[in-house]
Amino acid sequence: PADPAVTAAAGAETEAARKNAAALAQTLMAKTRPGTGNAYLTRKGFPGRECRMLTGTHRAGGVSWRAGDLVVPLYDDSGELVNLQLISADGRKRTLKGGQVRGTCHILEGQNQAGKRLWIAEGYATALTVHHLTGETVMVALSSVNLLSLASLARQKHPACQIVLAADRDLSGDGQTKAAAAADACEGVVALPPVFGDWNDAFTQYGGEATRKAIYDAIRPPAESPFDTMSEAEFSAMSTSEKAMRIYEHYGEALAVDANGQLLSRYENGVWKVLPPQDFARDVAGLFQRLRAPFSSGKVASVVDTLKLIIPQQEAPSRRLIGFRNGVLDTQNGTFHPHSPSHWMRTLCDVDFTPPVDGETLETHAPAFWRWLDRAAGGRAEKRDVILAALFMVLANRYDWQLFLEVTGPGGSGK
Incomplete structure (x- = not known):
């Protein structure tokens, strides 16, 4: 077992380091100035965003910071300034040595959906992008390791809010995994960008309107199957083409037919998988049975054949x-x-x-x-x-x- 005296001494050193960092944060913040045209934010697509910037030089984390570098203040759950993140023009980032990070955040206050939805993002540029596109409140976690702590604190403070993790899509899967764990802890949802990287990468590649649509698409709940809400009378009164459309919707509009108009495929986990005709016919018959609607093999075949005329035609995958x-x-x-x-x-x-x-x-x-x-x-x-x-x-x-x-x-x- 660890020596209690050693543990106590280590704890005292950690607390002393946190206090020193908090004091330094206060000193540095007093020496910042508000302004626009920050080099880092300009590169991220926000040249007009007002922010706090250093007015002189400072050395932290082995980096010499210069006047004009971005300063992001970090607050604990009581609203006390406890740390800073410094960001240079080329994107280097450091917090103050020994300063508290876990459980701290920077908040971008929004007006839309106030009290109804709250976002949590890893980095400042990601948070700024989400805030800009939604007008909603975003908490900046600074790193994926802080997502879990911040999500738990957010749920305690905002029990009725929908909490959304604006996660990074990493090649390694690390950002997705940590965001999923944080979402589980706060009963929130994860919103992944349509590119590898973060939501700011999507913003710079595709522009504001496309990224705004992608953000709201990412948090839209999965569509219910129409067979969960339709009655037998409603379904039976439909034309064959209408029934085919309801089946298409039931499969999440993830069906396609081959170039010859015969073989059906379903999109799952990145690939289009061929659906054996007899198996698909039995599945369609099962949907009739779910509603207790009368059917025959001819009716099922007619709906399936009509479906093939409605859904997209499968293209050949690009050889590249x-x-x-x-x-x-x-x-x-x-x-x-x-x-x-x-x-x-x-x-x-x-x-x-x-x-x-x-x-x-x-x-x-x-x-x-x-x-x-x-x-x-x-x-x-x-x-x-x-x-x-x-x-x-x-x-x-x-x-x-x-x-x-x-x-x-x-x-x-x-x-």
């Missing part, structure tokens, strides 16, 4: 796209995107995509694959390159590079 579990890589420009039905992917690699690492090699970062490759190539570098080129042709759908691959087996047999 490679699907992974966590998104889609565009080999033409090297960008990585979240899954979307419009990619029309039919298969995915059963691995997550990760960004390249400086100095990354197959030998050190994929040792199992490297051992197989080296053995298959007999230890010859030029043969390894040939095998890698062939594998890339298959993975990237670049079959236009060569008309066929011939694999020669023992005794000269070819396939």
